[in-house]
Amino acid sequence: MNMPCHDRRESPGPRAVCAALAFLFALAAVSAGANVPLYEEDPYDQITLNSLYNNQVLKVKPLPTALRRSILAGRNPVKLTVRRVEDQDKEYELLWRNVAKIEFFDQLVLNKASALVRDGKYEEAYDYFSYLQLNKPTTPGLAEACEDFLFAEANASYHNGQYDSALALLREIYRRNPKRPKLDRTLAGTTDKLIEQHESHGNYAAARALLRGLAAEYPDDPTVAKWTGRWHAKAVALLNEARVAQDAGQWPRTAELSRQLTAVCPELPGARELAEAVHRNYSRAVVGVTSAAAQISIDRLDDWASRRTRRLVYRTLAELTAPSTEGGKYDCPLGEITLQPANHRLTVRIKPDVHWAAGNATLMGADLARLLLMAAAPSSPSYRIDWSDLMQSVAVRGLYDVEVQLRRGHVHPEAMLQLIVPPPGAAASSDGAPLGNGPFVDPAPSSRNRLFVANPQYFANEPGRPMELVERRFGNTAQAVVALKRGDVQVVDRLNPWTLPALRADAQLKVQPYAMPLVHCLVPNGRRPLVADRNFRRALVYGINRQAILQQMLAGVEVPGCVVTSSPFPLGIGVGDPMGYASDETIEPRPYDPRLCIALANMAYQKYLDAEGAKATRPTEATPEAITEANAADKTDPKPEAKKRSKKRKLPPLPKLTLAYPSDEIARAACLAIQKQLDTLGVSVTLRALESPLPRHVPDDVDLLYVELAVWEPVVDAGRLFGEGGVIADSGPYMALALRQLDQASEWDQVRDCLHRVHRIAFDDVTVIPLWQLVEHFGYRRSLRGVAPRPVSLYQNVEQWRPAFQYPVEK
Numbered sequence: 001m002n003m004p005c006h007d008r009r010e011s012p013g014p015r016a017v018c019a020a021l022a023f024l025f026a027l028a029a030v031s032a033g034a035n036v037p038l039y040e041e042d043p044y045d046q047i048t049l050n051s052l053y054n055n056q057v058l059k060v061k062p063l064p065t066a067l068r069r070s071i072l073a074g075r076n077p078v079k080l081t082v083r084r085v086e087d088q089d090k091e092y093e094l095l096w097r098n099v100a101k102i103e104f105f106d107q108l109v110l111n112k113a114s115a116l117v118r119d120g121k122y123e124e125a126y127d128y129f130s131y132l133q134l135n136k137p138t139t140p141g142l143a144e145a146c147e148d149f150l151f152a153e154a155n156a157s158y159h160n161g162q163y164d165s166a167l168a169l170l171r172e173i174y175r176r177n178p179k180r181p182k183l184d185r186t187l188a189g190t191t192d193k194l195i196e197q198h199e200s201h202g203n204y205a206a207a208r209a210l211l212r213g214l215a216a217e218y219p220d221d222p223t224v225a226k227w228t229g230r231w232h233a234k235a236v237a238l239l240n241e242a243r244v245a246q247d248a249g250q251w252p253r254t255a256e257l258s259r260q261l262t263a264v265c266p267e268l269p270g271a272r273e274l275a276e277a278v279h280r281n282y283s284r285a286v287v288g289v290t291s292a293a294a295q296i297s298i299d300r301l302d303d304w305a306s307r308r309t310r311r312l313v314y315r316t317l318a319e320l321t322a323p324s325t326e327g328g329k330y331d332c333p334l335g336e337i338t339l340q341p342a343n344h345r346l347t348v349r350i351k352p353d354v355h356w357a358a359g360n361a362t363l364m365g366a367d368l369a370r371l372l373l374m375a376a377a378p379s380s381p382s383y384r385i386d387w388s389d390l391m392q393s394v395a396v397r398g399l400y401d402v403e404v405q406l407r408r409g410h411v412h413p414e415a416m417l418q419l420i421v422p423p424p425g426a427a428a429s430s431d432g433a434p435l436g437n438g439p440f441v442d443p444a445p446s447s448r449n450r451l452f453v454a455n456p457q458y459f460a461n462e463p464g465r466p467m468e469l470v471e472r473r474f475g476n477t478a479q480a481v482v483a484l485k486r487g488d489v490q491v492v493d494r495l496n497p498w499t500l501p502a503l504r505a506d507a508q509l510k511v512q513p514y515a516m517p518l519v520h521c522l523v524p525n526g527r528r529p530l531v532a533d534r535n536f537r538r539a540l541v542y543g544i545n546r547q548a549i550l551q552q553m554l555a556g557v558e559v560p561g562c563v564v565t566s567s568p569f570p571l572g573i574g575v576g577d578p579m580g581y582a583s584d585e586t587i588e589p590r591p592y593d594p595r596l597c598i599a600l601a602n603m604a605y606q607k608y609l610d611a612e613g614a615k616a617t618r619p620t621e622a623t624p625e626a627i628t629e630a631n632a633a634d635k636t637d638p639k640p641e642a643k644k645r646s647k648k649r650k651l652p653p654l655p656k657l658t659l660a661y662p663s664d665e666i667a668r669a670a671c672l673a674i675q676k677q678l679d680t681l682g683v684s685v686t687l688r689a690l691e692s693p694l695p696r697h698v699p700d701d702v703d704l705l706y707v708e709l710a711v712w713e714p715v716v717d718a719g720r721l722f723g724e725g726g727v728i729a730d731s732g733p734y735m736a737l738a739l740r741q742l743d744q745a746s747e748w749d750q751v752r753d754c755l756h757r758v759h760r761i762a763f764d765d766v767t768v769i770p771l772w773q774l775v776e777h778f779g780y781r782r783s784l785r786g787v788a789p790r791p792v793s794l795y796q797n798v799e800q801w802r803p804a805f806q807y808p809v810e811k
Helices: 014-031 065-072 105-118 122-135 142-159 163-176 183-200 204-217 222-247 251-264 271-281 304-313 365-374 385-390 413-417 477-486 497-504 534-543 546-554 594-616 624-636 640-646 665-680 714-722 733-744 748-765
Strands: 005-007 045-049 057-060 079-084 087-095 099-103 284-289 319-323 328-331 335-340 345-350 391-396 401-406 450-454 468-473 509-513 518-524 657-662 685-690 704-709 769-774 777-781
Touching (some): 045 105, 099 105, 105 122, 163 183, 183 204, 204 222, 204 251, 222 251, 284 477, 345 365, 365 401, 385 413, 477 777, 534 594, 534 665, 534 769, 665 685, 665 704, 714 748, 733 748
Parallel strands (some): 657 685
Antiparallel strands (some): 005 087, 045 057, 319 328, 391 401, 450 468, 509 777
């Protein structure tokens, strides 16, 4: 019997050698890590002996490259010189006639990968194939095995309903081997399923892109003809129906059918011409938003969406249009307001033919007089305490003229007249809101994507203005920006500060700041015992690194007007900006001081615990049983109080605070940072997102409320912020006195002094915790003409918007 291998230094018997090799091989297999992938092990080749030696399997160091090539080419040697993996110091000679099979390491890895594919373990198999393609791309059979792997995984994805994943895998196979058997049918079937999904969701553009891809690969496949014919027939029907509606002058219906037609088959002859006719007669603007107004209110300082949407549906008696040298600039869209300071008189002349959205009634002087009287009546929903205190009498002077006599002078009485004028009889729409008199009506206020339709009775109609405006709501600003770049929307109403540099670099987009900033604050709940303590509120201020949070939100970009502040009133934008007249520049924001935060918080908490303990030990009416027990205790411990005082009490952990915030990205990011900073100082905070409509006051079960204040005319808004029924209730007697003095001020110097006093009181008492001032920005496509630079609100001049005609161009 021939020896299969032997040591050049010793010559043991063949069976001894094989037994030793088998034992060492088994021992190595047991000691190897069972969870280590094969491709991560040290490379080795595997030799299987013939039946004469019981088909023993040997692991040997990889054979030389030249020898490997010779074996693969069929030029087998007479004998092999090998080194065992288990004993690399010895060389052995192995006669070729005793070798049944040689498997090189890359083939072993490939075999393992194929086994994983057969077992359905595609993720593990992927790592094996990646190793081979990167390190052993010439492995025999690798290309075919990769195709089999991709095909098997595609088949599994298809049966799991993951058609997009299956299609991606099949296209990779097509790139590698377009003539693979059955690939055409499988790829067409998968594409068909995916097209069905997109069509069911109305995403025809994606469906057409899939069909174009299939047609480029297999132009004669029946699936191409099936969908092409189906969409063509549907498009022809839509075009015919749209032309009937167009001939009848039904432009809203024509526009809807044209959009459907463009989505289904934009290349149909006549589709583009129809879309151009619709644009000329019934243009549409689409605005991307991340928050929708649940209700429209005229007196909210902290509801961005409500302020934005109000201008579409309502034109108020006076409207803030820009900052000016002293306070804001106000226009009267319904007519003209004239102030005679010397006589303390205010006159309003109304334009003729001012209609509401429904009915034939027009605005008259008597209607306006009724509104002004209602604003001074405590029982009225439109009651304003400052207007009631200022107005002395109202008189109607003709059909369209109203004269108001004031009790005293006021620097900006028109700021109190941002009032919705209801129609006679207080008629309302179906949802209870007053009928609008703005450029649009809102037929479905509760829908996610809100469609505003042009008000045909709008008193300030202009030719060419948008006849429809859609607010398309997105989950976040990033999604809205993608839609803006793609052209799906023309405007995004609110951009995150950290996105501004990239958007400004886009030549197709224009980024504009709004004219007035927002002041972001935390409003403490004075009804919660711990937060009611001034020292604890001060501790919160010292424990929040506001500058660091602001810099993080700005992503290192300096945005004029975005600064940390100590005031709930605007600071203005730039040095000398008159818009900051209410803020005292000498009051610096409190610095970040974590040690002072901890000290003040513990002081307030100790006081809170002492108060709670006093409540618990408050004496009650003595009973005979209680007296007996007390006497017994005195005999047992003659000095119980001294013993109690001798114990040093350790403070338990602070109770968790609840911080509520509006559900938008800026507020969420800020509150997450505040939570993290306070938590490191031992002040635990639980966050709660609030959906629209936002509460007017801090909810009872909330300690802090994050608000974004639009206090754009502090001379009147200070009372709406700190006064009775304001955002920050129970601001204390000193604040109430300062607000009364502000109401009596008739000169700008007096107004500034009073507002600076309000600022100082709010700062000293930490009535509110100002964080920072942010200048908000919006973005729009340059093709949208007529957008006002630096508007106060997005829709300030929506009547002048002129959307450009857009038609899909597909490659």
